[in-house]
Amino acid sequence: MAITKLLLISLVLLSLLSLSSSHTTSSSSTVHRAADILSNSGYLSMSLTLQLVSKTLTRAHHSPFLTIFSPSDSAFVSSGQPSLSLLEFHFSPLSLPLYSLKKLPCNSKIPTLSPGHSLVITSSPSDCNVSLNGVNLTHKPIYNDGLLVIYGINEFFNPGYGVSDSPFKTDQDAISPCGFSFNDSVNAFEEASGVLRSKGYSLMGSFLELQLLGFSDRSGIAELTVFAPFDGVMMDYVGNVSEYSSLLLRHTVPCKISWSDLVGFDEGDVLKTLLNGFKINVTRSDGDDDALMLNGVVISSPNLYYSDWLVVHGIHEVLVVPATPKEAAESSSQMGGEIASDRSEF
Numbered sequence: 001m002a003i004t005k006l007l008l009i010s011l012v013l014l015s016l017l018s019l020s021s022s023h024t025t026s027s028s029s030t031v032h033r034a035a036d037i038l039s040n041s042g043y044l045s046m047s048l049t050l051q052l053v054s055k056t057l058t059r060a061h062h063s064p065f066l067t068i069f070s071p072s073d074s075a076f077v078s079s080g081q082p083s084l085s086l087l088e089f090h091f092s093p094l095s096l097p098l099y100s101l102k103k104l105p106c107n108s109k110i111p112t113l114s115p116g117h118s119l120v121i122t123s124s125p126s127d128c129n130v131s132l133n134g135v136n137l138t139h140k141p142i143y144n145d146g147l148l149v150i151y152g153i154n155e156f157f158n159p160g161y162g163v164s165d166s167p168f169k170t171d172q173d174a175i176s177p178c179g180f181s182f183n184d185s186v187n188a189f190e191e192a193s194g195v196l197r198s199k200g201y202s203l204m205g206s207f208l209e210l211q212l213l214g215f216s217d218r219s220g221i222a223e224l225t226v227f228a229p230f231d232g233v234m235m236d237y238v239g240n241v242s243e244y245s246s247l248l249l250r251h252t253v254p255c256k257i258s259w260s261d262l263v264g265f266d267e268g269d270v271l272k273t274l275l276n277g278f279k280i281n282v283t284r285s286d287g288d289d290d291a292l293m294l295n296g297v298v299i300s301s302p303n304l305y306y307s308d309w310l311v312v313h314g315i316h317e318v319l320v321v322p323a324t325p326k327e328a329a330e331s332s333s334q335m336g337g338e339i340a341s342d343r344s345e346f
Contacts, residue, residue, distance in 0.1 A: 030066050030148050031057055037143045037150060038070055045076035053084060057091065057113065064231065065202060065238060067092040067149040069119075069132065070142070075155045082156060088114040089159050093197060094206050095149055095238045098141055101130045111209045116190060117159055118209075133161040146238065192312060195305045196228060201314060203238070204228040207248040223256035226312045227280075227294060228304065233317055250275035250319055256311055259302035262292060278321060295319050 031054045039047035046068075050057075069090045076082075091113040102125055104110075109118040110132065123131040130137045138152040189208035196205030204226070228251065237243055252274045262282075271280040271294075285291040291298055294315065301314025 030064055034066070034068055034143075034148060034150060038068075041142045041150075041152075043070045043072065043142070043152065045073045046070040049082075049087065053087060056084060057088070064147045065093060065095040066147070067094060067096040067151070069137070069151050069153050069157065071156050072152060072154050075153070079156050085114055086156065086159065088112060089117055089119070089157055092119070093202050095147055097144055097146075097149060098130065098137075101137070111193075111206050114159065115194075119157065120161060133157045146235075189310075192226075192305045192307070192310055196312065199301070199304060199314070200230050200232075201228045201304065201312075203231055203234045204248070204251070204312075207244055222254070223309045224311075225253040225255060225257040226310070227251045227253075227299070227315045227319065228312050229315055229318045230300070237318070246275060246321070247318070249273065250278045250321065251315075253280070256309060258306065258311055259299075259313065262299070262302070262313075265292070275321075278319075280319065 031050055035047045035050040035054070038044075038050065069092075071079075071082075071090070089112050092110050093113060094111065096110065101121070104121045104125070106121055106124050108121040110121070111118055119132045121130075121132060122134050123129060129139065132153075135153050135155055135157055141149050141151050143150040193205040193209040196202065196208070205228075208226070226248075237247060250273050253271050254274060257271075265282045267282065267284050269282040271282065273280060280294045283293045283296065285293055285298070293299075297315050297317040297319060299313050300316045303311065304314045305312035
């Protein structure tokens with residue numbers, strides 16, 4: 001009987017969805033790989049569903065990073081056919097390893113592929129299990145390769161699960177991973193986040209949607225400029241939740257600077273960022289192109305996003321925090337030891 005219901009679910013889903021021609025994008029490859037992994041791990045219903053909606057999902061997701069929360073076969077049987085919007089609620093455009101999820105405080109928000117909807121952490125770091133929207137995840141991921149992470153869950157998430165319903169709620173507002181208060185009713189960065197994800201800057205787009213700047217709406221914002229590294233250079237930071245706030249803050253300037261403004265800056269001009277003590281130095285390359293650089297990093301995609309109060313420029317590298325004198329000394333000492341070791345061989 002259960003098998004019959006599973007087959008009916010798959011047939012209904014196939015009849016409801018019209019699939020376009022296949023794409024050879026990294027996100028499409030990620031989704032197809034996830035379908036194979038789920039099938040081999042005993043999550044047949046979710047595997048079939050992914051195969052059927054893969055083209056629809058990849059049109060909304062343009063990043064190699066993905067976390068999937070897969071309901072069990074029994075959840076599909078008991079809940080019936082899920083809508084596409086409900087399925088999107090079970091995908092996050094971030095790579096979220098278990099140790100990162102365990103660090104997040106109660107009521108932290110996790111972005112999903114469902115526009116304007118986030119999952120809510122309903123467990124605390126001291127709990128044995130991690131739960132989202134009141135649903136426990138499997139004790140360990142079904143799969144995790146650093147880019148794609150898959151967890152199992154025993155029931156579908158409820159998109160209507162509100163922060164006010166959480167038994168762990170202690171304040172009027174939710175608390176984000178970096179400790180800022182925010183409210184899900186309005187997300188001033190939703191449009192910008194969508195643009196960034198579609199152009200290969202999905203990690204920075206997710207940071208904005210997570211509202212790591214601490215603004216829940218335009219009431220706390222004047223004008224901002226964000227310098228966004230593209231996904232390819234953000235690999236070392238994926239899953240390192242404690243670094244997310246610093247990453248976004250040091251790439252954000254508390255004023256609106258368009259490309260036409262930037263090209264008029266002089267060598268040696270300094271931009272103050274939202275990260276206390278971190279500044280961006282404007283320089284020019286030595287070549288004939290006289291390219292504009294920020295802390296030695298080239299701006300690769302000017303005016304990636306532009307509105308009346310927010311500008312996002314794409315950059316080719318991450319703006320790094322300079323090493324402290326102690327860290328520099330330790331690095332120099334280690335390097336000296338390696339050189340001495342190498343010389344001893346000759």
